[in-house]
Amino acid sequence: MVVERRDTNGGSGSAGPPLGNVRQYAGLAILVGVGLVGLVLLGASADAPWEWWATAAFAGLGIAGAAGHLLLVELPWRRSAVELANLERRHARECGALTAALSELHHGDLVEATAPLSALDPDMRRVVEVATGALGSLIEQIQMASVEVATSANGVRETSADLATGSSQQASAVVDITASMERLAHSAGEIAGNAARQADLAARAEEGGDAGVAALDAAVAGSEAVLQRIGVIAERADSLGGRAREIYRVLDLITEIARETHILSLNAAIEAAAAGGHGERFSAVAEEVRRLAERSRESVDEVRSLLDEFSGAIRAVDVATQEGSRAADDVLVRSRSTQGAIAQLREALADTARAARDISLATEEQRGSSDQVVVTLRAVRGVVQRTADGLQRFQGAAAKLNQLALSIQLLSQSFRLESRHSLKHLASRWARRLVNHVGNQEAVEVMLSDLLRELPYVEAAYFVEASGAMVAVAANRDLVGDRDLGEAMQAGKMYADRPWFQAVAREGRPVVTSLYESLLTGQQCFTIAAAVQEASLRGILGMDVNARNWTRI
């Protein structure tokens, strides 16, 4: 039982030879012991009467020893040899299965690695399956983690780009604000100076207002005096007008008398003429009277003329006095109005002076505050600029992180897992589907289109026959747009020189290439290729995955 358990536990390789030796040593010891006992019995029975008995005992021991050797040594030995052969065959079979599984594991094919495990011992198979499953789970987690890392990195990069743009705009805005604040500080200084000068001017104007008020008081008093004098002049002019009117009446009376005298002299002259020679002297008197009357009329006319001029002058004086009175009234009214206005102006100037002083003080404080703001803004500009630089470094780090995640993804994709995220597994599955349609180009194209619908992150899928000539190709228009496939991918083109083709053709295993520039989009991509084979290689299925969409895997 102990030997079998050792064999069962895998110790057959080292337990076979010690077990045989023990058995050989045991048989040899029995034979040596029987021989020694016989020799002792033969030596003791040479001269003894019990020689026969000793010979018989020796023969009995010999028979017993031979029987014991047969039963205890030879039979178990033979049985052990058979078991050992069985164990060796089983060991060889399990070693082959284990080697095959490890070979698949060596090539990263965790799906095919479980196929040979059926030949292993259940415990061993369970252990290997658990280890393979754990490895597959670990790889799958690495794949998922790389996708999450890439997604997060993209988010960080986009956010950093937005923040960097915002920071740049903020830096620009801060520069503008700083310039504005500097201009504001300069303007505040000028305003303070202007306000101070305005305060001085207002103070001087206030003093001038005082002088103006005094002058206006004097002007009002003078206007009132002028008005009184004008009143006196008007009264006197009116009195002179009255006298002139009396003179006119006197002149009218004199004129009337002169006319009567004139008529009287004429009648006297007529009467003198009627008297003939007696009336000559009377005629001369009448003529003199007429001449006196004539001179009286002429004198009256001259006086009247002078009186007219005098009256005109009086009227002019009256008009002038009236106008002067009105003007004096206007001057007085305006002087009083101006007096009030100057008083208000003086108060306004006093308020202006106070306001100007307040403005000067406030603008001085504002200039100081503006200077502090400018200093702070310069510091803020530095911080914003450093933030923008840091965000740009963030973008670079995020891009590197994305690239690193893609590298991890590509490394993890080098394993084939029983997972819908394993590109090798998916490619192998679609390759098995294609086996039945090889030779039917239309059916192959339909399958390639189905593949693109099921795997939307694949930008192009194509089937290359075993000779290396492309048979069919399908492009994902959602990713490549309206680009013409052109010479990059066309039926009949040879792909036998491509590394992925050669690797698949040589190994028969799916491969994942490293990143390269797509001939179709000009962007980074990688290819998953899987062999389409039955007994022999029928062709190779290729799938190009755009590096910008790999997180959708």
Added chain:
Amino acid sequence: MIRAPELWPVPGAEPQLLGLIQYGGEPLAVLDLAILAATEGSASPGREVVLVLSLANDLTVGLAVEDAEQVVGLDQLGEGGAEAPSTPECQSGVQVLNIESLFEADCRTGG
């Protein structure tokens, strides 16, 4: 000569008859000399002096004139009659009217 007497106009009278005045208790017809002498076509105010004339046929009439400046004797005029000599007292020309013939013509016209 009467100066500015109170004049009463006569309704329906000829234009040259300015009206009647009271002279010596009797009405006296006053004619406009300017209209009579045909120097003006219609009566105008300002006839302040009335010359009272006693004509040959014992007719007394008043002639209204603007003014009377001087009494001039006919003998002082030159021989031509109608031509007025210049006098030392009167620098303007004097034209002598024959009042009698004036009224005669008027009477003939009226007769």
